[in-house]
Amino acid sequence: MAEKKYDSIVYDYFEKKGGVIVLMSEDMLFKRTLSATILKIIGSKRDCLNVFENVQTGLKKIQEFQKNKVECTVFIERLIGGRPSTDTIITLKQLLPDLKIVVLVGETRRENIAYFYEIGVNNVISKPASMNNIIEKLAFTIKPQGKLSEYMGLGKRLLAAGKFKETLDICDKILSIKPDSPAGLMLRGDVHMEQGDRQAAIACYLKAHESSHLYLEPLKKLAHAYDGLDEDKHLEYLKKLDRLSPLNTDRKTNIGAVYVRRKKMDLAEKYFDQAIESATREAMSQVGNLAQRITEAVGKASPSMSEKYLAKVIEVKGATLNKDDIILFNKLGIALRGQGKWREAIDNYSRALKISPDDEGLHYNMGMAWFDGGDVNQAVKCFDRALKQNPDFYMTSQVASMNMGNIFLSVRRMEDALPFFENVLRLDPGNREASEKAAAARKAVA
Template identity: 70%
Template sequence: MADKKYDSIVYDYFEKRHGTVVLISEDAIFKKMLASTIHKITGTRRDNLNTYENVQTGLKKIQENTKNKTESVVFIERYIAGRPSTDTIITMKRLLPDLRIIVLVGETKRENIAYFYEIGVNNVISKPASMNNIIEKMAFTIKPQGKLSEYMGLGKRFLAAGKLKEALDVSTKILKIKPDSPAGLMLRGDVFLDAGKRDDAIKSYLLAHESSRLYLEPLKKLANAYKDVNQEEYLKYLKKLDRLSPLNTDRKTNIGKVYVERKEMGRAEKYFDLALESAKQEAMSMVSSVAERISDAVGQASPSMSEKYLAKVIESKGNNLTKDDLTLFNKLGIALRGQGKWREAIDNYTRALDISPDDEGLHYNMGMAYYDGKELKMAAKSFDIALEKNPEFYKHSEGASMNMGGIYMEARRFDKARIFFTNALALNPRNTTAKRKLDAIEKATS
């Protein structure tokens, strides 16, 4: 069960504040889950979820809500129509800084998430997501502002108006409530910087950084404070930011510029190359996404067409293939097996294992390819390796249990086969094939 306080926060957002949700996604399953979640919270209201499959119509709705002073929480896919949504998110936050945005992703790395927060995203949801997970993420995104946040808003307004004394007084109040508040310390630093007290500003930013080492904003403030003043310190904090959020191509370019100014052209070239590589990877992720969508679209109807597009994206990535690309290899293997190309499938899985030798799924799939080629001993050997890597990987899959049980049985390794048919029967007591196979094993071993 989700925490009741989260339910209450989301309920108040819809019922008391008359807030809405704008979903920009092509994912019908997530759309259904989000609709069910909102219905669970509100009971009967149906006009608070607006769904769109393309960016333009979604943005029009967001602008309409802004004009009507209607609060919006935006759920947006990391990729829409095969393209990264990064530019869209940056544009939305630039035009509407207070807009709340939740990005929907598949599996992703920590540094990717760091970059999302850096460009202004409020939260990230990994799919598939449960109802409770959606409620919790929404609650954290729309949670009513407490005293600290109220003071921060007031302090920023004073700072923007040039009322430095008032802004400094507000930062003092924040730090009385929470002495190590990074936001309060950064506000204090901003006041000192505007007052020309650079050293005091840097001290405040350093304290903010010490209070929350993975928080990017204090590091950005420090880099900015040292820019044009102390090149060594400026470079140090740019590099710290780059380590925490390496997808930022502008930052890599800025690091390269510093090295150019220092006449260290080799190091400059290194960071310029990394900036281009990062941009290339972003483009490649788009290519990969399109290829996967094509592959999914043709499915079993045309394994040869699926093979064509998956092979293209793997080839285009060259030496840039990583563990994140294993799904491409698995899908290509299935497409090859669907055409009876079991040797090519094995070559494909062998290449994938060079990237991730401990992936039990790859060893399992290789075993299935060997079985397609009637190489029974090699199939069983591949399964043995998969089980060494992860002894329990099959336990939640009736299909994998039946496949492994069948192949071990054909190899007359009855003790092994018994384990998998027993598991299949536990997962589905109506599996008559598993029951029949177990009976056959008992007869063969009695």
């Protein structure tokens, strides 16, 4: 029944309200999934999906819809063209506060999700996403469920119009339905702030925070309310916010500024460093994605060009390199091996293993580099380490299985070689070379 309800909400959005979606994404799979959701599941006959692969054209379309009073929901990738979309989202919410925005992400950390909501995102969809998941998220984005949400929307409009008494009446209605509603309490606090009664506002915000300790908004209200009134409290709530949403560079800078005023320069420097590190990490994700796109464009046509750009991004990232960057080292190693630079490839994998010592792919690739250099025994040692980390890592790769089978065969480890040839045959039953070598290994083992 719930799924039908969501379908109905989304259908009405497209067919009765004339709503549209602007999708800013280079992901063709998500585009097809979203299109199929609208056409096949929802059954909309209108051309209501607008897809753009770059931000500028997408923004022009959003402005056009706003000008013509067309209800618009924006789906935007976390990264577009290798660049984080954070600034675009912040700008959109500043210019069009009521615009509904859904961010599309791959795997991401909790603090990233917290930051998205903090900058005004209405919902987050993790990819790959099912049609049902898209419908449910879209339904909650375009029409938050329940009477409380309806009252909150009305209350905010009344507050913006300066109708404080009417807003307080709405607060009473919200709190009669849900006595400890953080949203209702904050709305009442906002009325008191507008009326200049800061202490009454703080009391409401505190009660809202006590109702939901992980909810960021009451903490933000408290930090703002205490600014210029009580620096200890102001700092306390800034730091609580920082623990819950540690990617906000402006807040880290504000915390540092408080410590500067207190002449605690070591603590100020700590937060300023964290702000720079967080901003750098955001920029580095852009550099890393750009390098990856360049190497994908180059492909196997020029290993030396791939080496140039991959080495550059690893150099730029420097101290910020982490396990998410292992793919860069693996690509660089392949580019080096493609030029016969096996020693340099081994040095590259050694550096990567200091960051991620348990990565079986790095151990395997280092083994192949040793094999390129003619040291079969070192290659076998690397393969043994890779298998210790993940005994099944080769199962989906015919090439890795054949390579390891051949190298174990060359050092007369027949029993160890056999499973690799058998796996090749599982993936490619007609592989004649694997069949012959499997037979030879079986004979030797018997």
